[in-house]
Amino acid sequence: MFRILAIAATLFGLTAAAQADVWRFVDAQGHVQYSDRWVPGSVLIKTEHGTQDPASVSETSDQQKLNTSNASIAAQQEQSVAMQQVKTDVQKQKDEDCKKYSAEYEKAIQSRRLYKEKDGQRIYATDAEADAYRLDLFNKRKQACGK
Numbered sequence: 001m002f003r004i005l006a007i008a009a010t011l012f013g014l015t016a017a018a019q020a021d022v023w024r025f026v027d028a029q030g031h032v033q034y035s036d037r038w039v040p041g042s043v044l045i046k047t048e049h050g051t052q053d054p055a056s057v058s059e060t061s062d063q064q065k066l067n068t069s070n071a072s073i074a075a076q077q078e079q080s081v082a083m084q085q086v087k088t089d090v091q092k093q094k095d096e097d098c099k100k101y102s103a104e105y106e107k108a109i110q111s112r113r114l115y116k117e118k119d120g121q122r123i124y125a126t127d128a129e130a131d132a133y134r135l136d137l138f139n140k141r142k143q144a145c146g147k
Contacts, residue, residue: 021046097144105137 023035025042035042043061108114114130115122125133 094144101141101144105141108134108137
């Protein structure tokens with residue numbers, strides 16, 4: 001009777017050990033390896049009652065590759081949309097700068113004398129200072145408008 005119990009306990013222990021997790025990975029030489037311990041880059045293969053269906057393993061692997069591919073494509077699309085938005089924003093800012101500098105340049109050209117306000121008093125610029133200011137505005141407009 002003791003032998004039957006010992007054999008039954010041994011068989012039960014073996015079946016419990018046979019249902020451990022199995023990890024699948026590819027070694028440096030490109031060969032597929034299986035292990036009961038996790039290795040970096042390994043994939044967990046779930047087995048039922050100690051049996052393993054190779055078709056389900058490849059389906060799981062294919063599904064994981066598909067999910068990874070889909071995630072990569074989604075990330076690329078998001079990045080593309082973000083890049084397009086940045087280009088739109090940069091062009092919008094350039095257009096605003098062009099409009100601003102064009103208006104300032106036209107105002108500086110049309111005004112006879114340029115001045116600055118300080119403590120409520122006007123301080124007029126000399127002809128050389130006015131020409132330098134107009135030239136600076138001309139260069140800023142040229143850079144902003146690309147003309």
